[in-house]
Amino acid sequence: MRTPLRRIAAFIAGAALSVPLGLAAAETASAEDPKGYVTMSLDLAALGAGVLYEPLKMPFYEGDNWAALTLRFLGADNVQYSGSVSSSFYISDVKLPRDIEVSVPQVIVDEVEDLGDELEDGPSAAGEWLSAFDYYWMSGWMYTINSEMASLGASDIQPQDGDVVRWNFTVYGYGADLGLDVGWGFDALFPAADKSGLVKALGAVNADPGRSALLAKPGAQAAYDAALAALGALQATQAQADQAATALDQAITAVPPPSHVDISAELAATMAYLKTTVPEPVFGSQGGEWVVLSLARSGVELPAGYAAGYYQRIVAEVTDTAKHPKAPQLDNSKSTENSRLILALAALGYDPTDAGGLDLTWPLSDYSFVTRQGINGPVFALIALDTVPLDMPDIGDFNPAADTANQNTRERMVQYLLDKEINRGTSSAGGWALSGSTPDPDMTAMALQALAPHKSDPDVAAAINRAVGALSGLQNAQGGYASWGTVNAESIAQVITALTALGIDPATDARFVKAEGNAVTALLDFFVAGGGFKHTAGGGVNQMATEQGAYALVAYDRFANGLNSLYDMSDAVQATPPPPDAEGDGAITLQGPDEVSGGAGATFNVQVLTDGWPDETYQLFDALINIPAQFEVTNAVASTRLGGGTLSWNVDADNKLRVVYANTALQPIALTGDTWPAELLTISLEVAGAVDPDVTPHADLTVGGATVKAHPDVQFAFDISQAAHRVSFEEIGITVTELFTGDGVDLIPASARAVAVSFSGVDLTGLAPTFKGQGLISSPELTAKRGQPTYVLVTAPATAAADLVAVASYTFPAGAPQAVKFGDTDANGLINAQDATDSISAWLRVKAVASNQDILRHNVTSDARINTFDALAVVANYVSGVDFPIALK
Amino acid sequence: MTTGQQPADGFASGGPSAGAVSSAHDAVAATGAPAPVRGLETGSQGAGSPAGLAGAGRRRWKWVIGIGGGLAVLAAAALIWYLNWGPAGVPALVLEKPAAISAQDRDEIVVDVRLTNLPEGVYPGASLAVEFDRGKLECVGVRQGTMKTLGGAGGFSIPIWSVDADYANREGRVNAMYLDQTGETWAYAPDGFAKGDADILLRLVFRLRDSAQAGDELDLRVKDAVLATTDNALRGSSLATADRTLRAFHTTVEVAD
Structure with a gap:
């Protein structure tokens, strides 16, 4: 407990930092006429946490003061202050934009302990507020101008062109811990370096529109990181600060060497070709990761939503437990499936250790798994892990029961490759192959790509030299390579990628310039005008050849321009993963049961969904849904997310359902909420007459059109190309939908897989269905949504899909099944703040979540974990009526 | 109770304003404590002499004091209950x-x-x-x-x-x-x-x-x-x-x- 005297002292210190002088209020002037430029930064050197807000060079305008500039720099939402911009501005709290690691320098700890005090715990997580008095009662925010203590408050000083302002969090001595003599009875703990030059250098880089290209220059990123570290180091000397600034300046102003072979036209054409022919890359060895890698590393501008869409598809792919029951292990035998995906995600700046909550690197921790497919496994595992680079995970995290002797390491994989060198230990050693004793250009080149980052090891360097020699010897007179007797583009592409990774110029290095060409010109011989590559000289455009040719061109282009090699992705700009339910462009889909009973009167619901809603204002939504003759529409209800109107519907003589959503005053209608896909309508259907499944095995519902309109002639047509749903007829229909599978991280064990099971054709009143003897849990929400009795089964992930849809797996004894209401964590029949608080409590491990019913009540987001997203979903459901995601599956 | 306010379902209507019991009198009214006994004042005991009347008066006052003291104890107990466990505590x-x-x-x-x-x-x-x-x-x-x-x-x-x-x-x-x-x-x-x-x-x-x-x-x-x-x-x-x-x-x- 701080004494009142200390609080008074702190108050006085704070007041001294914001003495008002009644200067005119700062007004934001025209953005067209900057008066000059200043640079600002904010660091936590006194907490040992480095730079929090990196330096930025900013314009300032007539009327600006440092308070206004500070809010502009940090963002008004990230600062809490007393006073106003124009008077007595005093920062009390700054929001942490990321997690920080606090390690208060010993020089400060010693001073605190000399007073008989001790430091306290404080905020360190992203989103928390770092406030005055945190960690120590003397702490607070202060700023310097050009390394001098500011004499007035930030609202009382106007910037001058070239000024440098550094905001710091002082822990002890009101700035004495920052090396400043502040005159409060505390001498500077050490002589502070003038870091204005360093801040300016960093700020200029961050303000440069070509920042990415600047930092992609060789050594530039490392110089930037070193400069930032020097800025954030409390006791960095003047020499260290000056040296870091100079090194950064030199690195970013370095002029790249000229290109040796002009591939600009072919590169541009190939990138355009890939963007056109693969508009939506998916997980796969073609039309997938290699395309993404090529485009991302080429530096071309990606189409809007390209990266985010790919990421979302990948998350959907890897979390599909039906496809990948052992996720994050994506294949039973081939670790290259994981490695390939890691490459693509890293190239886009996404974190491969968190793809939809899955760490794709985990399976690479198992040496026996990685080497199971032979040499390709360790090759691409090394390439993948060395991209960012990524840590080798602990095999125990992947498989608690694993033999720790299988723990993989980079060293083990490197040794594996060295041991596989052809004729190793003999005078003819050199190169690699999948089998046999003749080096293969593809395999040799890929092994070199993997070993390139490890060439500082003498054994590795020696093997590399031998392999390079082998490749030189395998090259033909035109500069090309043959594999299995055929000269092909892919082999050349791999060699170019390998040589550039080793810093060898494939176009000019004497070892790779032959009588009629070099490796680069040889690759271009396979280029097809308009974009794309042939596999062999006599063929047409080939997808695999194009993808490998593409990234080989990118590898060479990067080499020629002095950028990081293709797989050295330490320069990749970190991307924020899109939310799994980001808005799309307005594509309509239908969601409903896969099977219904063919018996007359069987009922079910179908939802009409959209993945986006146009931004403009509309007054009316209409749609036409083609209803198969076997069904009769009994009702249509608008979603609670549609607002501003009421729904009218009718079924015409052709059994087409026509709906209109509008209001009588033609006021705007809207779709609220920001989760996607969003539900527009629920259509209730009934089987009109008995259907013989042998005669009519299925029926298809389709959407004939869906638009929003505004007077007089404004219209947006939703994409209906995917708006179809097939319903199969069965005597007893069983539809199984995946809800979630736990990952063992946050309260849901990895052994818990929840599926929704809907029944059609059986009256379950008074019955308690079981699956192989295990009781099913009734879900009123899913039943209402689907129009069919729906239950939740929590089963093992390995439960076969065939068993889940087999009628024979189920029994229907008399009884009352247990029921669960999603979001009702305290099972009192109500959803309110107690449930949201319980979700937080569960995540904080204050509240136990043990039973399957508890898990279902809490995991309303239907992902692998119970966490604060579930709390947010409860809030959204309570406040705005937003359906829980689990109820929409 | 503030005019116009109605208690939510499940609680006795017409009760005192929650948390605002201001006097023992209000507490008594809330708990419906019995009214003071008045039967002795009707003078129906049949003691006609002035001496008898005086004696009867002294006994009456003892009754009044005794009953009043008991009521005060009850009122205090009711107040304590009301403030801690009664509606005012909720x-x-x-x-x-x-x-x-x-x-x-x-x-x-x-x-x-x-x-x-x-x-x-x-x-x-x-x-x-x-x-x-x-x-x-x-x-x-x-x-x-x-x-x-x-x-x-x-x-x-x-x-x-x-x-x-x-x-x-x-x-x-x-x-x-x-x-x-x-x-x-x-x-x-x-x-x-x-x-x-x-x-x-x-x-x-x-x-x-x-x-x-x-x-x-x-x-x-x-x-x-x-x-x-x-x-x-x-x-x-x-x-x-x-x-x-x-x-x-x-x-x-x-x-x-």
Whole structure:
């Protein structure tokens, strides 16, 4: 407990930092006429946490003061202050934009302990507020101008062109811990370096529109990181600060060497070709990761939503437990499936250790798994892990029961490759192959790509030299390579990628310039005008050849321009993963049961969904849904997310359902909420007459059109190309939908897989269905949504899909099944703040979540974990009526 | 009881204003303690002589003193029970009655939601569901109250509750919630409560619709309210109308000429 005297002292210190002088209020002037430029930064050197807000060079305008500039720099939402911009501005709290690691320098700890005090715990997580008095009662925010203590408050000083302002969090001595003599009875703990030059250098880089290209220059990123570290180091000397600034300046102003072979036209054409022919890359060895890698590393501008869409598809792919029951292990035998995906995600700046909550690197921790497919496994595992680079995970995290002797390491994989060198230990050693004793250009080149980052090891360097020699010897007179007797583009592409990774110029290095060409010109011989590559000289455009040719061109282009090699992705700009339910462009889909009973009167619901809603204002939504003759529409209800109107519907003589959503005053209608896909309508259907499944095995519902309109002639047509749903007829229909599978991280064990099971054709009143003897849990929400009795089964992930849809797996004894209401964590029949608080409590491990019913009540987001997203979903459901995601599956 | 307030279902109507027992007299009235015995004053004992009458008078006074003392003990016990275990000990949410508003007036109608007392505890979550006549009232939103949570500059902060006015107007029910996602750092706590100064949890804001008419008394009824703790599952420490650990008093909006 701080004494009142200390609080008074702190108050006085704070007041001294914001003495008002009644200067005119700062007004934001025209953005067209900057008066000059200043640079600002904010660091936590006194907490040992480095730079929090990196330096930025900013314009300032007539009327600006440092308070206004500070809010502009940090963002008004990230600062809490007393006073106003124009008077007595005093920062009390700054929001942490990321997690920080606090390690208060010993020089400060010693001073605190000399007073008989001790430091306290404080905020360190992203989103928390770092406030005055945190960690120590003397702490607070202060700023310097050009390394001098500011004499007035930030609202009382106007910037001058070239000024440098550094905001710091002082822990002890009101700035004495920052090396400043502040005159409060505390001498500077050490002589502070003038870091204005360093801040300016960093700020200029961050303000440069070509920042990415600047930092992609060789050594530039490392110089930037070193400069930032020097800025954030409390006791960095003047020499260290000056040296870091100079090194950064030199690195970013370095002029790249000229290109040796002009591939600009072919590169541009190939990138355009890939963007056109693969508009939506998916997980796969073609039309997938290699395309993404090529485009991302080429530096071309990606189409809007390209990266985010790919990421979302990948998350959907890897979390599909039906496809990948052992996720994050994506294949039973081939670790290259994981490695390939890691490459693509890293190239886009996404974190491969968190793809939809899955760490794709985990399976690479198992040496026996990685080497199971032979040499390709360790090759691409090394390439993948060395991209960012990524840590080798602990095999125990992947498989608690694993033999720790299988723990993989980079060293083990490197040794594996060295041991596989052809004729190793003999005078003819050199190169690699999948089998046999003749080096293969593809395999040799890929092994070199993997070993390139490890060439500082003498054994590795020696093997590399031998392999390079082998490749030189395998090259033909035109500069090309043959594999299995055929000269092909892919082999050349791999060699170019390998040589550039080793810093060898494939176009000019004497070892790779032959009588009629070099490796680069040889690759271009396979280029097809308009974009794309042939596999062999006599063929047409080939997808695999194009993808490998593409990234080989990118590898060479990067080499020629002095950028990081293709797989050295330490320069990749970190991307924020899109939310799994980001808005799309307005594509309509239908969601409903896969099977219904063919018996007359069987009922079910179908939802009409959209993945986006146009931004403009509309007054009316209409749609036409083609209803198969076997069904009769009994009702249509608008979603609670549609607002501003009421729904009218009718079924015409052709059994087409026509709906209109509008209001009588033609006021705007809207779709609220920001989760996607969003539900527009629920259509209730009934089987009109008995259907013989042998005669009519299925029926298809389709959407004939869906638009929003505004007077007089404004219209947006939703994409209906995917708006179809097939319903199969069965005597007893069983539809199984995946809800979630736990990952063992946050309260849901990895052994818990929840599926929704809907029944059609059986009256379950008074019955308690079981699956192989295990009781099913009734879900009123899913039943209402689907129009069919729906239950939740929590089963093992390995439960076969065939068993889940087999009628024979189920029994229907008399009884009352247990029921669960999603979001009702305290099972009192109500959803309110107690449930949201319980979700937080569960995540904080204050509240136990043990039973399957508890898990279902809490995991309303239907992902692998119970966490604060579930709390947010409860809030959204309570406040705005937003359906829980689990109820929409 | 403040005029116009009605207690929520499940509690005795006509009881005293929650938390506002001001005198033993009120407590007696609340508990329905028996009236003083008066039968001795009718003089029907048959003692006709002045001496007999004097003796009878002394015995009467002993009775009065004895009974009065017993009543005082009972009243004190009742007061102690009432303050600790009776309705006054149970916190209540009170929808304060707003001033009457003219049917033509489209100014905002602000309804304070006041908490009568806050027992020891930490309450990181709170929610309130209030039903209203959406045909005659429009929900505008909510405003900050005066009751503070922990955290923030100076140690306290007045939170902003979440509400969706569009949804409220569709449903005819204001669903407002405050949630401290850190679990306790920004939670409601007795330190942030002060009767009279910091006891308004939030303010509900409405506006009359054109269909409102003079003479209308538009109900605002608390459907559900809770101040949630993290250990409610273990200790039952939350305050909730559903559990009768939180009372709620409805109100009306009077529409005048």
